[in-house]
Amino acid sequence: MSYDHERLAQLLAALPPAPRGWVEAAQELPLVRPRIDEIVTRAEADAEFRARAVTDLEAALAAEGYEADEALLRALRTRLRSY
Amino acid sequence: MSALPTDAQLVARCRGGDHDAWRALVERFSRYVHAIATQAFRLADHDAEDVFQEVFARTYEHLDRLRSDEAIRPWLAQLTRRLCIDRLRAGRREEPATDPIEEGAADAEIERLDEALLVHDALTSLGEGCREILDRFFARDESYRAIGAALDIPPGTVASRISRCLDKLRAKLEGRNGGSAPSGDR
Numbered sequence: 001m002s003y004d005h006e007r008l009a010q011l012l013a014a015l016p017p018a019p020r021g022w023v024e025a026a027q028e029l030p031l032v033r034p035r036i037d038e039i040v041t042r043a044e045a046d047a048e049f050r051a052r053a054v055t056d057l058e059a060a061l062a063a064e065g066y067e068a069d070e071a072l073l074r075a076l077r078t079r080l081r082s083y
Numbered sequence: 084m085s086a087l088p089t090d091a092q093l094v095a096r097c098r099g100g101d102h103d104a105w106r107a108l109v110e111r112f113s114r115y116v117h118a119i120a121t122q123a124f125r126l127a128d129h130d131a132e133d134v135f136q137e138v139f140a141r142t143y144e145h146l147d148r149l150r151s152d153e154a155i156r157p158w159l160a161q162l163t164r165r166l167c168i169d170r171l172r173a174g175r176r177e178e179p180a181t182d183p184i185e186e187g188a189a190d191a192e193i194e195r196l197d198e199a200l201l202v203h204d205a206l207t208s209l210g211e212g213c214r215e216i217l218d219r220f221f222a223r224d225e226s227y228r229a230i231g232a233a234l235d236i237p238p239g240t241v242a243s244r245i246s247r248c249l250d251k252l253r254a255k256l257e258g259r260n261g262g263s264a265p266s267g268d269r
Contacts, residue, residue: 003202003257008253008256011195011199012203012206012217012221014122015114015118015200016114016118016223018113025136026113027109030100078136
C-alpha cells in the first residue's frame with residue numbers, strides 16, 4: 001500500500017489521544033476493582049445508599065468512609081449510570 | 084532499544100496479573116477505542132466515556148476467555164462497536180425521533196481506524212523525535228509555535244522536520260513485511 005504525506009496526515013489525525021482521565025481510570029481498574037464490586041453490591045442491596053450515590057457519588061462515598069480517587073469515581077459513575 | 088511487546092505478549096502478561104502490562108495495553112488501545120466511540124458512532128462525551136470504561140472493564144474480566152491473544156484488537160473493536168450500538172439504541176428508546184444508527188458507515192470508519200492504528204504503531208517504532216513531533220502536529224493539532232516551544236526547536240524548522248519524519252514513517256510502512264508486532268500489524 002502506498003502512503004503519501006497527505007494520506008499519512010489524515011491517518012495520524014484519525015487517532016487523537018483519549019482524554020487522560022479516561023485512560024488513567026481504565027489503567028487503574030485492576031487496583032480499584034474490588035472496591036467497585038463492593039460498592040456496587042452495596043448499592044444494589046441498599047436503595048437509600050443507591051439513591052444518594054446516584055445523586056452525589058462523592059458525598060455518598062465519603063459518608064460511608066470510602067476513600068474515592070478519580071479512577072474509582074469514574075468507574076463507579078459508569079457502573080451506576082444505569083440506575 | 085528493546086522491541087515493543089506484541090499484542091499477544093501484552094495479553095499474556097496481563098493474564099498473569101502484571102499491572103504494568105495492563106497499563107500498557109490500555110495505553111496502546113485507548114485512542115482506538117475512543118475513536119470508534121466518538122468518530123465512528125459519534126457518541127456524546129458522557130456516553131463515549133461510559134463505553135470506554137465498560138470496554139476496558141469487560142476486557143479485563145474476559146482476558147481468560149479470549150479465543151486468541153493475537154486477536155485482542157478485533158475483539159476490542161467488536162466489543163466497542165456493540166456497546167456503542169447498545170448505547171445509541173437506549174438513547175433512541177428515550178428519543179425515538181432521532182436518526183437511525185448507520186452501522187454500515189460506522190463499520191467503514193472502523194476500517195479506516197484499523198489502518199490508522201497500523202500507522203500509529205509504525206509511528207511508535209520511530210525514534211522519539213519523530214514520534215513526538217508528528218503526534219503533536221497531526222493527532223494533537225498543536226501549532227508550529229507550540230511544538231517549537233515544547234521541543235525547544237525554532238518554529239521555522241518544525242515544518243521541514245515534520246516532512247522528514249513523514250518520509251521516515253512512509254519508508255517504515257512501505258518497507259514492513261508483515262511481522263506480528265503491536266496491534267495494527269496483521
